[in-house]
Amino acid sequence: MTTENSNTSAGQPEPIRCDNLLISFTSEFHRVWDSRGSGAAVGSFWRPAPAPDLLPGYFPLGDLAVTGYDNVNGNRIVAVVCEGETSNDGASQGKALSPPMDYERVWRDSNSGAAADCTVWRPLPPAGYVALGFVCSNGRDKPLLNAIRCVRKDLVIPASVGDLIWDDKGSGARQNFSAWNIDPPQAAAGEIYFAPGTFFAAQSHSRPETPIAYALRMQMPRQTLPAPVAPKLSGYGAPPEPEPAGVTQTVRIPWFAVSDHLLPEEQWRTSAFYRLERSDQYVLAGYGHNTSERPRPFKWRALRTQNSQMLQVFSILTSIEVATAWPPKPSNGARAIRFSAHLHKDFTYTETSSRGWEDARPLDIVAMAAKNKAVAIYQIQSFYTLKRADGTPVGISIGYTDDESLYLSEYPPETDSTLTFTPQLATEPFASQGPADNESEDVDTASQPMREEIRVTDSAP
Structure with missing residues (x-):
């Protein structure tokens, strides 16, 4: 269309x-x-x-x-x-x-x-x-x-x-x-x-x-732009902050499927279409440098950007449901246009489940670094902003952290790969308010087993 x-x-x-x-x-x-x-x-x-x-x-x-x-x-x-x-x-x-x-x-x-x-x-x-x-x-x-x-x-x-x-x-x-x-x-x-x-x-x-x-x-018409390039370690030092978020996908939504606190004809003439923009960026989840002569694990705790309360506010202000179809059921009252709309599932990370939008618990990540190796783990964060035809924003922006794909980079480089895994949810309180705790934590593998179902490892001696 x-x-x-x-x-x-x-x-x-x-x-x-x-x-x-x-x-x-x-x-x-x-x-x-x-x-x-x-x-x-x-x-x-x-x-x-x-x-x-x-x-x-x-x-x-x-x-x-x-x-x-x-x-x-x-x-x-x-x-x-x-x-x-x-x-x-x-x-x-x-x-x-x-x-x-x-x-x-x-x-x-x-x-x-x-x-x-x-x-x-x-x-x-x-x-x-x-x-x-x-x-x-x-x-x-x-x-x-x-x-x-x-x-x-x-x-x-x-x-x-x-x-x-x-x-x-x-x-x-x-x-x-x-x-x-x-x-x-x-x-x-x-x-x-x-x-x-x-x-x-x-x-x-x-x-x-x-x-x-x-x-x-x-x-719903969708425009897809180039995704951000995954960062790579270029030395043993701490990596710089990745590039800021850029728009990678835009979905156009007709006026009658969006709440904008205007009379129907006024809304139609003001913005016949709205743009829901998704901006993606890589964020550093953890970095560590193994200076020893033996492989060693590093552990980090990463926070998510999704927030169920902010998601609810976004839906109230715009009527748009990110994870499901909207409106949730037909209205009994007079409405400008009766409709049902549903965003693309790969646009909203709901191909397998919508529960990720409601779970803001941090993640524990463990990476195994070979001797004399530096490793960094990156996540993708996505931010959603609804805009009118003139570019003015509607409501608030909301975020989502993609925990299904983590990207590992190591220096000196041998293998750079995108890792798909089942993350381990943290069960203990975490005080940091940032997107990740980037200070690596040594793990005593003899006394404390790793809790991830799949770990980033390097089998070099």
Whole structure:
């Protein structure tokens, strides 16, 4: 997934691009019908109306159902879609959008007593396409085929019915009717699933048991930059501090998946995308110089940068969950865009488990140095910062120490290698507040066994 500006008027936020599908947003609507006079609860239907001069070529995916009669213009925001250019690699499977072939009536408000007539229609898509919403009419006639668009099936994902928006209980209509929110499933790693703001219609007052509903799907665009080069010892003296952290990976997250304490339209126009940057650096976990004529072990205690309280604060301020999908469950309240998002697991070090983010206990590291050898152990620390489109940060930065990979360097050099191992968690209190205790500690191997499951060793005599 990429983004582009070619189909967007000047000053408009850039759209989301999924293959040849362009997705933007609008907060402009036309009122189609409301329940005044019917005896039912207050409710109304609205047609998204993207301004032709601002969003030329964009269409709704269905109508909006809301509880209440208040004007929703400027207060609600929904997705609208446009046909984009086919990608250069020719991977597109045909046009992204198609008008429906026809409509099937779901509800007619006969005998409801409402001040105006209403019918609700299910779009019937052509083969290979799906409808993501229902369409209303303030009369008995079918909506125009050009009123909405259906989406190519590979660009969507099956979704479920969420909470009730409105039903016609008490209206006296001959047919029962209810309108429901659409909730996307939990996203796979590296993806976002989101409902465009449409509704699901049922010919009853009960929750549909087997609804055929869909949500849009997109991958989170990621940029990968060169990783830092592992330091190497160049002499027997204590090594210098490694290079400072540099951005190595960036993930772009659409505005609706981030909390930024702004109204939805204001947030969309302020920062259509946010950048979650990961900066990596090597840090020295331990250094030792064996001046004796016999191999000897060195022991260090290294601290981690992750902090469960800081992680919680980051999630509260941004809504982003680093280790799992977010939001954790569908919301029962009105939300700008209903979604589920999940960061790439290799971006967040959660390929095997997310528990590392909650464990800040220090690590004991033991390295065996051959005679007349200097050894140094390095860890990778990663720092995560969320930024708006203008580069200003959101919330706080958080850190993570990669304990799955340690890098050993020795002088004189014989073997430099990346060591993958199961670290030994420290069980005793440790007073240092720095990232590592770099003072080596002699270990009496005769009286104190090493506690690491795998140790850095050198078998030279």
